[in-house]
Amino acid sequence: MNISEYIASGILEAYVLGSTTPQEKQEVECMSKIYPEIKEELTTLEGTMETYAKMHEVKPSEGLKSKIFAQMTFDEPVENSTDEALPVVEESQTKVISLWPKLAVAAALIFGVLFVWSYKKNGESEAQLAALKSEIQQEQVKISSTESMLALFKDSQNVKMELNGVEKSPNSKVLAFWNKETEEMKLVVDKLPVAPKGKQYQVWGIVDGVPVDMGMVDLDFQNKILAMKVPKGNIAAFAITLEKQGGNPTPTLEEMYVIGNV
Amino acid sequence: MTTQISEEELVRTLKQNSQSSFEYLYDHYSGSLLGVVTKIVKDTEKSEDILQDVFVKIWKKIGDYDPSKGRLFTWMVNIARNTAIDQVRKDKNIWLEDIDELHGQVDKKASFQPEMSLFDLKGLTDKLKTDRKVLIDMVYFQGYTQEEAADILKIPLGTAKSRIRTALQDLKTIFKI
Numbered sequence: 001m002n003i004s005e006y007i008a009s010g011i012l013e014a015y016v017l018g019s020t021t022p023q024e025k026q027e028v029e030c031m032s033k034i035y036p037e038i039k040e041e042l043t044t045l046e047g048t049m050e051t052y053a054k055m056h057e058v059k060p061s062e063g064l065k066s067k068i069f070a071q072m073t074f075d076e077p078v079e080n081s082t083d084e085a086l087p088v089v090e091e092s093q094t095k096v097i098s099l100w101p102k103l104a105v106a107a108a109l110i111f112g113v114l115f116v117w118s119y120k121k122n123g124e125s126e127a128q129l130a131a132l133k134s135e136i137q138q139e140q141v142k143i144s145s146t147e148s149m150l151a152l153f154k155d156s157q158n159v160k161m162e163l164n165g166v167e168k169s170p171n172s173k174v175l176a177f178w179n180k181e182t183e184e185m186k187l188v189v190d191k192l193p194v195a196p197k198g199k200q201y202q203v204w205g206i207v208d209g210v211p212v213d214m215g216m217v218d219l220d221f222q223n224k225i226l227a228m229k230v231p232k233g234n235i236a237a238f239a240i241t242l243e244k245q246g247g248n249p250t251p252t253l254e255e256m257y258v259i260g261n262v
Numbered sequence: 263m264t265t266q267i268s269e270e271e272l273v274r275t276l277k278q279n280s281q282s283s284f285e286y287l288y289d290h291y292s293g294s295l296l297g298v299v300t301k302i303v304k305d306t307e308k309s310e311d312i313l314q315d316v317f318v319k320i321w322k323k324i325g326d327y328d329p330s331k332g333r334l335f336t337w338m339v340n341i342a343r344n345t346a347i348d349q350v351r352k353d354k355n356i357w358l359e360d361i362d363e364l365h366g367q368v369d370k371k372a373s374f375q376p377e378m379s380l381f382d383l384k385g386l387t388d389k390l391k392t393d394r395k396v397l398i399d400m401v402y403f404q405g406y407t408q409e410e411a412a413d414i415l416k417i418p419l420g421t422a423k424s425r426i427r428t429a430l431q432d433l434k435t436i437f438k439i
Contacts, residue, residue: 008427010423010424010426010427013423013426013427013430014401014408014423014426016336016430017398017401017402017426018339018340018343018401018402018405019401019406019407019408029331029332032332033330042332043332043333044434045430045434046332046333046335046336047333048430048433048434049335049336049339049402049430049433050294050333050335050336051433052398052402052433053294053295053297053298053335053339053402054293054294056294056297056298056301056403057293057294057296057297058293058296058297058300058306058309059293059296060292060293060296060310060313061310064292064310064313064314065285065288065292067314068288068313068314068317068318069281069284069285069288071314071318072281072284072318072321074279074280074281074284167328167330
């Protein structure tokens with residue numbers, strides 16, 4: 001994306017004058033987060049209009065301040081909530097029964113070990129066998145996915161990127177491995193909230209300033225390597241937004257979870 | 263005037279509902295906000311009523327303000343402008359007539375007969391070309407969209423957009439001096 005063209009398009013001016021549509025507003029806020037040059041220009045323009053407004057200031061009459069402040073209350077700091085009575089009660093309760101859960105856990109562990117051991121010895125319970133098999137299978141899947149992730153890291157063809165959480169979800173993180181040769185991208189979700197019912201994560205490439213759909217993230221994305229096709233063109237960033245299941249033609253910017261600049 | 267404090271610090275203490283910070287905010291910004299409101303409602307008494315609403319709204323909503331999205335003043339001026347425009351629309355359901363009225367005013371200005379009383383620019387922004395200033399003021403102070411403003415001035419939208427851009431760039435330079 002051509003940043004100077006974006007700055008020259010006049011949209012930042014429209015933004016500080018308050019004449020953008022809600023969608024354009026989102027876009028400007030998003031772009032200024034991605035590009036420091038845009039942020040800088042925006043801040044200067046905001047400062048400019050602040051000065052301009054200052055020059056047109058009208059001094060309020062004397063009594064207005066006290067009239068306004070009479071409608072406001074300051075004695076209660078905003079964050080001072082519920083932690084008063086509850087913990088005391090809970091604490092004493094926990095003390096009384098504290099030995100039992102420990103014993104229960106220990107007993108459960110011993111039973112668990114005994115179960116596995118006894119079944120291994122004489123192979124009685126088919127149900128348990130099945131359970132264990134599936135467990136092993138899961139472990140194998142995990143191991144093989146770990147191995148293939150390792151392969152992604154080792155592969156020198158891959159450009160490794162981190163898509164990091166934005167304010168919506170600062171802890172989110174997705175790793176991306178971009179093979180420019182094959183124009184493929186593999187994604188590994190490190191941390192992303194579980195998608196709520198009816199929703200699904202969608203991957204976008206910002207190509208020449210326009211978000212282009214790259215595909216959906218599987219609903220069950222844990223420990224998976226997700227393959228995406230990278231669009232052609234001048235790519236500035238990759239981002240993931242939460243959309244309705246099956247995806248949307250354009251991203252919902254306020255539902256952006258992670259973004260990574262190229 | 264009290265000493266300047268950084269916007270970051272101001273926002274932090276505002277979010278903690280500090281009375282002295284809100285007083286600082288009032289002392290520093292009520293004039294600018296009232297200026298904007300007055301341009302829109304054109305009635306000093308009403309403007310002060312609206313400023314009351316605006317300031318109480320700012321106090322109630324400060325938790326929603328997100329500094330990463332822009333400066334505090336931009337956020338406040340949006341609240342002020344929206345409250346004022348809502349009030350004007352509520353007061354007289356003749357918003358369209360109001361545009362017509364302005365139509366004449368603006369035509370006059372567009373033919374270079376500026377009414378300087380409307381733009382008390384203290385000489386500084388005289389450097390700004392009148393047709394550009396008209397556009398900025400229509401959009402910023404009167405809440406017109408760029409499309410509406412272009413329509414009223416009978417200029418193509420592209421021209422309006424580029425004039426607004428040039429005007430703001432000019433202002434930027436003027437304020438830097």
